[in-house]
Amino acid sequence: MSGVNYVPTGIPGMDEILAGRGIPRGHTILVSGGPGSGKTTLAIQFLYTGATQHNEPGVYVTLDEDPMDIKENMAKFGWDLKNLEEGKKLAFINISPVRVTPSEGAGLIQIGMKEFRLVKLLEAIRQGAEEVKAKRLIVDPLTIFTLQYPDDVERIHAMRDLMRELKRIGCTNLLISELRGTGLEREHQFEEYLAQGVILLHTVLKNGRAVRTFHVEKMRGLGVDNQPRPYKILDTGIEVFPNEPVY
Amino acid sequence: MSGVNYVPTGIPGMDEILAGRGIPRGHTILVSGGPGSGKTTLAIQFLYTGATQHNEPGVYVTLDEDPMDIKENMAKFGWDLKNLEEGKKLAFINISPVRVTPSEGAGLIQIGMKEFRLVKLLEAIRQGAEEVKAKRLIVDPLTIFTLQYPDDVERIHAMRDLMRELKRIGCTNLLISELRGTGLEREHQFEEYLAQGVILLHTVLKNGRAVRTFHVEKMRGLGVDNQPRPYKILDTGIEVFPNEPVY
């Protein structure tokens, strides 16, 4: 496997789960988690360590949260994101749907945003990637995009087109996705088949205790540890415990 | 994290769960609970202690219950809400949908209220916030609002617009939401992803006993205790027990 190389994730314990290597370079990984599971933290930690330790600039494409808010929330981990932005090591691209500015103090006018689709997302991605010559890329959350395609067949084709374009652009990508089900009887989503890797961040309630579990469901091109492992959100970011059982 | 500060909740035990601090100032928190879980009690307790102990006036925007009824029900906790209202420390805004007054003794005429939407809610919020220069704000229940948007994409956009406007207004906000599912296999709602914090008030039936559990599912900008904890509705209001297991 001479031609293949790997991107260290910067999340303590995570590379050990990924066969001691990291994410295969150029792959697109789905990171799926519930509310409060640390999806955004993991994504920023991936970009931050890439930019500061491996000289790999990163792009964060946000479809929901304001980049200002993200930077503020991430400050508590001691990550100086503004400094990275100024050094062209990190770019935030905000493509959350535009709102019509309310005229004459009439307050906010809600507009239909259903025409947001693939072309716009790809433009944003390309723009961000060029801006910093990015090697790592985040789309957060993918949900806003996939909800636009209620038809299964159209959604699969849109996802495939997205995957192919991401490959052409050449970054290593994390697509952040929101889990709907909370219990054991989850349906697999099409996205899990289309992505080259799938990481699930569950919070399992077991005998009245919440346990955070990190589960690599899939990682093409790599023999991974497919056991769920506990993880924590510490003052320094996410840490996974690759040698511990969940319970 | 010099720039961030926190709002003490006034609910005994709750700030300990929130990293010993409280709710990040200016954030919008979803409080989701079943019937009889004490959602309104928690909300009033948050406003009452804000107004009386921290000099932070509050607004209670009600979409369902008559403010008179709320005040009456809350009297049993010894909270003198009328006094606060008169002192401009608390305002109730009632935007439950208007009814056409029945003419000529014909009794009540039910009218379609489906056109109630975002603009009206925001007007009410702004009005209340200005009236008392509010620092804390409640919307109870959010359900009446979200039911207006059966389309997922429209609902996400409406919720986002609401969140952004709330941020601009600048209070710390609790949005009260009604749980539908009663068991373990709940679906995560979009609102849980859009809010900056999520608190769940469950009543779990375990071996024929009801156990009230307080679960901080999510709290952006704060390393919280994500374990479910027992809580009680006492004569003095809600108390959470941050060091006890649920069972």
Add this chain to the structure above:
Amino acid sequence: MSGVNYVPTGIPGMDEILAGRGIPRGHTILVSGGPGSGKTTLAIQFLYTGATQHNEPGVYVTLDEDPMDIKENMAKFGWDLKNLEEGKKLAFINISPVRVTPSEGAGLIQIGMKEFRLVKLLEAIRQGAEEVKAKRLIVDPLTIFTLQYPDDVERIHAMRDLMRELKRIGCTNLLISELRGTGLEREHQFEEYLAQGVILLHTVLKNGRAVRTFHVEKMRGLGVDNQPRPYKILDTGIEVFPNEPVY
């Protein structure tokens, strides 16, 4: 809490669960139970003891069962309802949908009854309440009413209008509702949020044994025992056991 007072229920053991007091006067309580759970028995017992022991006349608005049948079935508990009716202490109002009388021996003609709605129900309630100057009121079953509103938003508004009119009329009200689900994974109904109190009468099958459980899910304005408690249907009516565990 000088201004609030309480209505003793007349069901042995039930007032103990309701903080030793009873139902807050003027409130509207949802009583939800399965087939054979004794919903009608509980309702009549509430009216009968009100009329005979507290001089509080009552009205029973029936949307389904014939008042004759109710009186006959309740005879076995030794409650002389006819005597109360004659003494203007009790009124039955039958608003089960009218049928067109079959002409010429053609048998019964089924007619569409879908236009039965709020106005008609409120007229019946007012008429009954005036007739006996009622202090207590039953609507049984609410299901026939709520089924008319398949749209969630319309149903919430209709229920709210009903609740408000009931408050204006001024009785203490039990709305009898039929449970659909039989297992643990029940969905909360909107009615549970709109009512001021919710009492669930479940029959739980546990290891092949049926256990009747009385569960006060919610009771605004009152610190209640929220534990499920066993109850029985005895020769003398319903009795709840407020100090016993369910199993």
Add this chain to the structure above:
Amino acid sequence: MSGVNYVPTGIPGMDEILAGRGIPRGHTILVSGGPGSGKTTLAIQFLYTGATQHNEPGVYVTLDEDPMDIKENMAKFGWDLKNLEEGKKLAFINISPVRVTPSEGAGLIQIGMKEFRLVKLLEAIRQGAEEVKAKRLIVDPLTIFTLQYPDDVERIHAMRDLMRELKRIGCTNLLISELRGTGLEREHQFEEYLAQGVILLHTVLKNGRAVRTFHVEKMRGLGVDNQPRPYKILDTGIEVFPNEPVY
């Protein structure tokens, strides 16, 4: 309770469960069971013992099975139904939807039968009841009737009209119904609320063993044993074991 009397069921053990008495005379009872649960056997046993031991003639209204087949299948219990028919103690009314006779050997022509409704069922019931001056009546299966009303409100009204007409005719009635769900999480059907009694014949699979359980969910006007009890289908018909636990 001087005016009330009871109909002995003739099923060994069943009257003991029904407070030692039987079914309240004139009531309409829903008997709901899965395939092979012995619903038809129970119904015939009720008619047979009525006719032979209590001089109460019976009518069996079949909406599905050919009376010839029923008689043949019941022969194994030693019940001579033909003799009862000849003695005008029993009548079978077959109102399974008519078929157009195939002309010219072309085989069977399937026709739309969706217009079968209440009027036709009631005519058949009246005809049968007059023919033998019936005191006991069976409708088997009710399912064919209720499926005609996919709209909930229409179905409730049709069922109520049926119940009222049955009351006017004056027999004691068993309506045989087919269970859909096989597990614990069954939905209560509207019919269970409308009938004056409900008996469930379940087959529960417990640790790989099938256990037949007889459960009186509801019986108006009677304080019944609401515990599930085992029953068997013996050479002599159904026997219930009123003093044994299910397992």
Add this chain to the structure above:
Amino acid sequence: MSGVNYVPTGIPGMDEILAGRGIPRGHTILVSGGPGSGKTTLAIQFLYTGATQHNEPGVYVTLDEDPMDIKENMAKFGWDLKNLEEGKKLAFINISPVRVTPSEGAGLIQIGMKEFRLVKLLEAIRQGAEEVKAKRLIVDPLTIFTLQYPDDVERIHAMRDLMRELKRIGCTNLLISELRGTGLEREHQFEEYLAQGVILLHTVLKNGRAVRTFHVEKMRGLGVDNQPRPYKILDTGIEVFPNEPVY
């Protein structure tokens, strides 16, 4: 029960479960199983032993699989079906929907087959039954037929017409049906109520082990063992173990 007689099934252990007798002659039995449960094997074994040991010719009506394939697959059990066909003891009728032959090498053209219905199935059955003067008959799988009737009422009527015609033709019939659910919470199908007998072939996963279970849910006219029993698919065909528990 002088007039009734029974058809020995030829499946070792099965007649013991059927009260030591077999299937009541002339009845129509539903055999419902999952993929790989041996439904076809059971059906052929029934026909083969009928033809070779009891001089009862049989017909196999296939709606899906090619008779050639069936014969080939069954060869491994040592059953020489071709010999039986030549001796007019067995007939295969293939009524899987016809395809339009592709002209000019254009490959297969898929055509709409939705007009396949009852008349065609009955013609095939009659033809086969006359050809060998059949006493035993299989329809495999019934699913293709029932899927044509998405409307419940139409499907019930079509099934009833099929049952009646089968009775008129006079064979003892097995209708092979495909199970959809894999778990414990199965819905009973209408076919289970309409057939005179129901046999379920489940594969239950219990603690990581697969257990094949043979369950006679229903068998009119016969007091059967209604316990699930283990079965195996051996080199000699299916064998049921009527005296063993499932686990």
Add this chain to the structure above:
Amino acid sequence: MSGVNYVPTGIPGMDEILAGRGIPRGHTILVSGGPGSGKTTLAIQFLYTGATQHNEPGVYVTLDEDPMDIKENMAKFGWDLKNLEEGKKLAFINISPVRVTPSEGAGLIQIGMKEFRLVKLLEAIRQGAEEVKAKRLIVDPLTIFTLQYPDDVERIHAMRDLMRELKRIGCTNLLISELRGTGLEREHQFEEYLAQGVILLHTVLKNGRAVRTFHVEKMRGLGVDNQPRPYKILDTGIEVFPNEPVY
């Protein structure tokens, strides 16, 4: 069974489960698994060992993944697929829906692909099979094909036509399918009944541990071990452990 022979799978342990033989030659087997279950690895391993050890050329028809990606991902197992392609022992046919090339740098244009159907798939299969005189054939994933047929009856007919054409072409075929459900209560799919064999690759979560299980649900013409067995994805490909319990 002189005429039947078997195709060794090349997956260590798998032939032992298949009665020590392999897959019946010419059959079409459904391989159904979740994301990351190794479906593609199993398929390539089947083709690779066929080509290198049994002189049986193979065709891989891909409806989703780029053949380049597959070859790259499989390199880690030491399988030199390019060499086989050059030696005409292996062909990849890519029929993932074509995209319109974006003109003038406008980026990717998503087009509706709903008209992709049976004829196109069969052409691709025939072309590939002729190219290398294939004996083994893969379609991966079947899901893209079956999603085109939301109507059950049409889907069954399309699948049957596919199965018949595959039989005519004469290879031994694996159809790769994507599992939707993750829990125990899975619905059987029509494809499981139509295929001649079904292999399920589950990942079961048991007490917080993930266990990969290989389950031959069905294999016509072969007495197989129907117990779930553990399997692993090793550096050398998939290995099944035919003598070990799952747990």
